Amino acid sequence: MSDDILFDLRGISKKFVKGNDTITVFENLDMSIARGDFLAIMGPSGSGKTTLLNMLGGVDQPTSGEVVFDGKRVDTLSENQLAAWRANNVGFIFQFYNLMPMLNAERNVELPLLLTRLGRGQRKKNVAAALELVSLSDRAKHMPKELSGGQQQRVAIARALVSDPKLLLCDEPTGDLDRQTADEILEMLTLLNRDYGKTIIMVTHDPEAAKYAKRTVHLDKGEFVAKELAA
Amino acid sequence: MRGFFSQIWTVVVMNVLSLPRRLWMSLAAIFAVSVVVAVLLAFLAMAKGFEQTLAGTGTDRIAIITRTGSQSELNSSMSRDTVNLVATAPGIARDAGGDPVYSAELYVIVDGIKRSNQLKANIPMRGISPRGFGLREQLEIVEGRQFEPGRNEIVVGEGVLRQFEGFELGREIRFGKTNWEVVGVFSTGGSAFESELWADAPTVQSQFQRGSSFQTVRLRLETPGDVQPILEFVENDPQLILDVETEADFFANQGRALTGIAIFGWILSVVMGLGALAGALNTMYTSVAARAREIATLRAIGFSNISAFMGTLAESLLLSVLGGLAGAIAAWLFFDGFSASTLGASFTQVVFTFELTPELFRDGIVLAVAIGLIGGLFPAWRAARVPVVTAFQGGE
Numbered sequence: 001m002s003d004d005i006l007f008d009l010r011g012i013s014k015k016f017v018k019g020n021d022t023i024t025v026f027e028n029l030d031m032s033i034a035r036g037d038f039l040a041i042m043g044p045s046g047s048g049k050t051t052l053l054n055m056l057g058g059v060d061q062p063t064s065g066e067v068v069f070d071g072k073r074v075d076t077l078s079e080n081q082l083a084a085w086r087a088n089n090v091g092f093i094f095q096f097y098n099l100m101p102m103l104n105a106e107r108n109v110e111l112p113l114l115l116t117r118l119g120r121g122q123r124k125k126n127v128a129a130a131l132e133l134v135s136l137s138d139r140a141k142h143m144p145k146e147l148s149g150g151q152q153q154r155v156a157i158a159r160a161l162v163s164d165p166k167l168l169l170c171d172e173p174t175g176d177l178d179r180q181t182a183d184e185i186l187e188m189l190t191l192l193n194r195d196y197g198k199t200i201i202m203v204t205h206d207p208e209a210a211k212y213a214k215r216t217v218h219l220d221k222g223e224f225v226a227k228e229l230a231a
Numbered sequence: 232m233r234g235f236f237s238q239i240w241t242v243v244v245m246n247v248l249s250l251p252r253r254l255w256m257s258l259a260a261i262f263a264v265s266v267v268v269a270v271l272l273a274f275l276a277m278a279k280g281f282e283q284t285l286a287g288t289g290t291d292r293i294a295i296i297t298r299t300g301s302q303s304e305l306n307s308s309m310s311r312d313t314v315n316l317v318a319t320a321p322g323i324a325r326d327a328g329g330d331p332v333y334s335a336e337l338y339v340i341v342d343g344i345k346r347s348n349q350l351k352a353n354i355p356m357r358g359i360s361p362r363g364f365g366l367r368e369q370l371e372i373v374e375g376r377q378f379e380p381g382r383n384e385i386v387v388g389e390g391v392l393r394q395f396e397g398f399e400l401g402r403e404i405r406f407g408k409t410n411w412e413v414v415g416v417f418s419t420g421g422s423a424f425e426s427e428l429w430a431d432a433p434t435v436q437s438q439f440q441r442g443s444s445f446q447t448v449r450l451r452l453e454t455p456g457d458v459q460p461i462l463e464f465v466e467n468d469p470q471l472i473l474d475v476e477t478e479a480d481f482f483a484n485q486g487r488a489l490t491g492i493a494i495f496g497w498i499l500s501v502v503m504g505l506g507a508l509a510g511a512l513n514t515m516y517t518s519v520a521a522r523a524r525e526i527a528t529l530r531a532i533g534f535s536n537i538s539a540f541m542g543t544l545a546e547s548l549l550l551s552v553l554g555g556l557a558g559a560i561a562a563w564l565f566f567d568g569f570s571a572s573t574l575g576a577s578f579t580q581v582v583f584t585f586e587l588t589p590e591l592f593r594d595g596i597v598l599a600v601a602i603g604l605i606g607g608l609f610p611a612w613r614a615a616r617v618p619v620v621t622a623f624q625g626g627e
Binding site for chain 1: 532
């Protein structure tokens with residue numbers, strides 16, 4: 001495998017058993033994602049794009065096949081090993097932000113750092129830097145309910161970034177935002193990809209959002225269809 | 232390891248901070264546990280108070296003699312001749328003049344009006360000799376004076392004064408066809424004797440038509456706890472059909488029936504505790520359901536499922552310990568030192584005080600912790616199993 005490849009999916013199958021039926025989401029799917037890529041995954045509902053994102057994030061396991069991240073297999077890890085792997089390598093950005101409503105912005109951003117060996121002072125510095133990056137330093141003490149949707153998503157981005165993961169996984173990151181705010185968020189992701197070298201994989205319904213990505217793949221019924229477009 | 236504990240601590244703090252979102256449900260769980268603990272402590276305090284009252288009443292330096300099979304003073308009866316004969320038994324302590332130290336006593340029932348409910352209740356009235364006073368430990372006339380032999384005078388126990396109306400110093404009370412004057416108030420340090428009225432034995436015999444009969448003999452033992460010489464004396468004389476016990480044994484036997492209160496209290500509390508447990512389970516399952524997306528998000532970030540488990544368990548424990556403390560404080564405020572009376576073995580009222588000891592508090596909190604642990608365990612397990620994909624589902 002080339003050093004430029006961050007993610008390599010080999011012969012991935014994913015099947016669910018529902019009652020007497022077996023539903024096949026993917027069958028023998030192969031995919032490679034380069035280091036520093038910004039990939040948009042599009043497709044209709046039920047096409048398997050969220051399941052794919054979940055497998056890339058170690059949240060869901062393939063029925064068969066190999067998921068290789070940075071040269072190491074992650075599909076064979078236990079649940080708690082996967083949690084540790086996510087803590088070190090993956091930042092998640094959710095459609096509905098998923099901030100903890102009882103914690104203020106900086107406490108939310110600090111969460112991933114609680115899993116590290118960093119002391120309180122260093123954690124504070126890193127949190128401040130992450131909030132600075134998303135231009136929310138002045139809202140550090142605000143509770144999520146005191147922030148707009150766009151601001152909440154920026155806090156979520158700061159949380160995803162703060163432990164400096166290689167990979168950002170975004171699940172419809174602008175799905176709950178108006179166009180202008182969505183564009184601001186997408187520009188921020190572009191900046192993180194371009195200037196900070198983060199590899200970004202983004203699931204989206206929105207063709208406008210996909211335009212920010214370096215490349216877009218289309219999934220339909222568990223297969224990539226030939227619509228790959230350059231952004 | 233630091234990450235391990237800090238993530239558990241973070242989840243615990245977040246769960247606690249999120250409690251206001253589930254305020255009423257959490258308060259209901261706290262209330263349920265507090266009621267269970269308060270009821271348990273009330274029963275245990277009652278049993279403890281009763282036990283301590285009776286334990287304080289008996290001593291092994293004194294023996295009590297009743298008619299065989301009478302079981303209580305009220306049912307016992309013996310003639311003056313029997314009393315005189317028993318007084319010659321060996322093993323009885325003697326005074327400076329060489330006379331045996333004993334007191335033949337009567338035990339009759341009179342009515343009193345309870346302050347608590349204005350209803351009539353039985354009070355034991357004891358016909359006693361001045362020598363009998365010497366056979367009660369910690370006896371003290373706290374107000375007024377002792378009765379004078381031959382007169383219709385009574386001294387009342389402090390317990391009677393607390394629980395019944397009309398026994399204040401100087402008051403006249405009518406029992407049957409005769410009037411009695413309260414001339415003194417006595418204390419025996421909280422023992423069951425304080426639930427009695429005392430009067431001159433011959434006067435009680437005459438006013439209650441008892442002839443020359445008595446019900447019990449109390450005597451000081453030569454060797455504390457050793458009733459054997461008297462027992463042998465009684466067994467060897469066919470005229471004497473009597474039971475001989477130390478006073479400590481006598482009251483311990485009387486109290487045994489009522490220490491069942493504690494067992495009843497535990498049974499009732501366990502049954503109620505099952506109800507509280509169902510409430511705790513419901514509250515915690517609801518909490519897990521309400522926090523599912525938060526739990527899943529933390530798992531996605533990299534928190535372990537142990538943190539979700541511990542966080543839920545800690546929340547459950549916190550609610551039940553708060554409930555336990557509230558129940559214990561309520562029990563302490565309402566019951567500690569609360570004076571009550573209940574039927575003793577002679578169908579008379581024994582006045583006692585609820586005693587909430589630190590051991591009982593501990594028992595109450597242990598019960599609360601047990602409810603919290605069991606009530607939190609299954610929901611915590613569910614929290615640990617929340618699928619991480621939940622983080623990607625649903626809206627606000």
